[in-house]
Amino acid sequence: MKRKYVWIYSSYAVAAIVVGLCFFVNRWRTAQRHAYVPEDLSAEYAAWGIDADGMKEFVALPVHLPYNPIASRLGIDMFTSKKMGPYSRSCVSCHPQSGGGADGRRHSGVFTRPAYNAVFGKYYLHDGSISNFPDLVRCMIEDTRFIGAGSLSNAVARLNADGRIRKRFETHYGDGNFVGTNLVDSIVNFSRTLMTANGPFDRFCGGRDALDAERLAGFEQFKARRCARCHSGPSLGTRVVTEDGVRVPSLRGLSKRGIYQANGSLYSDLAAAVAMMPGSDFEDDDKSRLSLLAFLRCL
Ligand code: HEC
Numbered sequence: 001m002k003r004k005y006v007w008i009y010s011s012y013a014v015a016a017i018v019v020g021l022c023f024f025v026n027r028w029r030t031a032q033r034h035a036y037v038p039e040d041l042s043a044e045y046a047a048w049g050i051d052a053d054g055m056k057e058f059v060a061l062p063v064h065l066p067y068n069p070i071a072s073r074l075g076i077d078m079f080t081s082k083k084m085g086p087y088s089r090s091c092v093s094c095h096p097q098s099g100g101g102a103d104g105r106r107h108s109g110v111f112t113r114p115a116y117n118a119v120f121g122k123y124y125l126h127d128g129s130i131s132n133f134p135d136l137v138r139c140m141i142e143d144t145r146f147i148g149a150g151s152l153s154n155a156v157a158r159l160n161a162d163g164r165i166r167k168r169f170e171t172h173y174g175d176g177n178f179v180g181t182n183l184v185d186s187i188v189n190f191s192r193t194l195m196t197a198n199g200p201f202d203r204f205c206g207g208r209d210a211l212d213a214e215r216l217a218g219f220e221q222f223k224a225r226r227c228a229r230c231h232s233g234p235s236l237g238t239r240v241v242t243e244d245g246v247r248v249p250s251l252r253g254l255s256k257r258g259i260y261q262a263n264g265s266l267y268s269d270l271a272a273a274v275a276m277m278p279g280s281d282f283e284d285d286d287k288s289r290l291s292l293l294a295f296l297r298c299l
């Protein structure tokens with residue numbers, strides 16, 4: 001063969017090898033990115049007093065979290081008080097008990113997320129821009145989309161007009177200590193009682209009860225379709241912010257709510273919201289779709 005052709009063929013071969021390598025490296029990297037490695041939550045579980053039996057991926061919500069009962073009592077009254085901000089809104093106006101802790105509406109374009117089980121969150125707000133619970137409560141009090149007090153000290157100044165509220169705060173936190181951080185502390189303590197423990201899935205995870213056959217099949221679907229890649233941890237969500245900057249919401253208490261958001265749209269039908277999720281490519285007559293829904297409704 002002429003020398004010239006040897007050169008041409010060998011450069012083809014080298015190019016083919018390089019392209020092939022790139023292809024496989026890319027495949028491998030994509031697989032790595034989408035691989036689901038359960039997070040090690042043991043330290044957080046210990047802090048919450050959850051008996052996680054080593055490191056379990058799915059856990060029961062604890063029946064009781066430590067909280068201060070007097071602060072929590074104050075917190076209930078603050079949660080229901082319309083005096084914190086200028087718009088006569090209380091936390092309960094948007095987080096009613098009846099809707100599973102959310103009113104099913106949008107406020108300034110943002111869909112309300114439930115107040116129940118929120119203490120287990122890792123990232124808060126729809127974009128995950130807050131990463132601890134007291135800061136979230138502070139944001140709810142200050143931000144004009146929510147209570148709208150502008151600042152914690154404004155909220156305290158408004159509440160201070162009611163001598164009884166000030167007195168109760170000072171009795172508990174000490175004279176002169178009716179300040180913003182203690183206002184937040186009272187609501188944080190109350191929020192530690194807002195839990196939906198002891199549901200069918202909690203009893204199942206705690207080894208106290210079996211799931212019925214349909215829900216169990218649904219749980220198998222949930223695992224097989226790798227929903228827990230995003231919906232993980234005690235509240236089955238709130239631990240991941242997607243590449244589009246959307247915080248993955250909790251799946252707890254879905255059946256009590258009745259309005260869901262997927263792809264930024266609201267659905268009153270859980271099946272329609274689930275159909276928007278990655279991994280929910282079901283056949284039309286698929287029984288597994290129904291069992292997955294039955295499982296989701298028992299969370
Ligand atoms: C005007 C309605 C409104 C009021 C008043 C309001 N919230 Fe919210 N709340 C929302 C909305 C909307 C969201 C969702 C925000 C988001 O995803 O960015 C939310 C989210 C939450 C969450 C869940 C956060 C998460 O990311 O999962 C908690 C907990 C919460 N609010 C507590 C409170 C507390 C405590 C108060 C009173 C201090 C309060 N809210 C007042 C509308 C309101």
Ligand code: HEC
Nearest residue numbers: 225227230246247248260261262263264273277278279280
């Ligand atoms: C890649 C991450 C990811 C995976 C995988 C995923 N989800 Fe989601 N899920 C989300 C995000 C993000 C939202 C919020 C979407 C929005 O706000 O528009 C959501 C919302 C939901 C909602 C609506 C919750 C509500 O309260 O509004 C349900 C129900 C749900 N997912 C179920 C599932 C099921 C079932 C699976 C498995 C078949 C699954 N998801 C897989 C990220 C994911």
